[in-house]
Amino acid sequence: MNAFFALVQREVRLATRVGGGGGMAVFFFLIVLSIVPFGIGPDLNLLTRIAPGMLWVALLLSALLTLDRLFQADQEDGTLDLLVLAPQPLELTVLAKAVSHWLTTGLPLVIAAPILGLMLNLPLDGMLPLMGAMLIGSPALSLLGAVGAALSVGVRRGGLLISLLVLPFYVPVLIFGVSASRAALVAVPGDLGGQSLALLGAVSLASLVVGPVGGAAALRVAVK
């Protein structure tokens, strides 16, 4: 477990110091969402309606942006070989990588989301459900993304490949996430908000299994 925390600490430190590019994802998130009103016009009512969906789509894209360096940088300088040879299970290593990806990408984006929500005219009572749903759903993005990153280690132009591999798997997160965020805005019959939040949690928990196991299997192939 010590190795796990040491690895998380190392990743977070690398991301936040010079050259780590830790703030890139948040900046990208901001830019993408600022582009939206230019594309569809500044109609505030329309923006309110599409705000939860746009925020979620931008969240997926921003999470993808930093995934290609997850294992690639370690592979280039040889750290990955050491991590694979290390005594702790490789699944735990992948989990540590996913956790640190979430800490440096998912969490800042969730914190930034309400501010961007304001720009898209998202009503104030919609903020908390949105943040809650993003908090529950975004770990799934990092965990599933880790599988994609592990699959494309050592591939030239791996970043492009990751988006092809991972985006289809993000569909459930997007569906349940948007539905949970929207429930507070639109009156829907029944308790759909709670239901979709529970399903979103289920997807995150399933990714907690699929991510480390699948990622470790892919890494073992890549390093051999």
Add this chain to the structure above:
Amino acid sequence: MAWSIHTYANPTRFMNFSAIVLPYVWALAGAGIGIGLYLSFFVAPPDYQQGDSVRIMFVHVPSAWLSQFGYGIMVVSSIVALIFRHPLADVAAKSAAPIGAVFTFLALVAGGLWGKPMWGTYWVWDARTTSTLVLLFIYLGYMALWAMIEDPNRAARVAAVLAIVGAVNLPIIRFSVDWWNTLHQPASVFRLDGPTIHSSLLWPLFVVALGFTFFFIGVLMVRMRAEILRRKVRTLQMQQAAA
């Protein structure tokens, strides 16, 4: 020698076996598709509500079945490839992917052409359409992975992991899309004309589906043979380069 899964997992034996079997597979495919299409175009009655456009079903439904059949083959071969390291299993998985992708595409196109007269639009974000589209994307991602890794042995194992992860996720995606669709639009709008299909339409459908399946198997064998030969050429070239 006792017969086991290993008997045909030997590439040389597979080459001999497939050379003998292929003509029969083609004959069955030709007969199935020929007779099936004749039945579906000339014998099957037009639907009482949909008229002649119901005949698109005879291409659409078998393609949709085979799109999932193809993924099934990929997953089973990938599991065998990862666990037993059979040289043929990853050849089978790699060869099945483009065929499955083409049938998925065909199912979507035929569905679109059927949708235009029936629903009034080529594309609907209906649960089944959407999950078939996601399946197509997963096929394409799988093929892209194969195309981007040079060493076939490494590509085989990485792609196998992707196929299996995909198999775990497909039911989740399928469920989420179903849930999403029923949330937004009642199924009654996009329901086909009746829950049951009359047997006069069902029989031609099965014959076409059988023909399509044999066609799938035939193309799969040809692609596997080509892949085995390609790897032989690669090995020879590498030996030559090393000498």
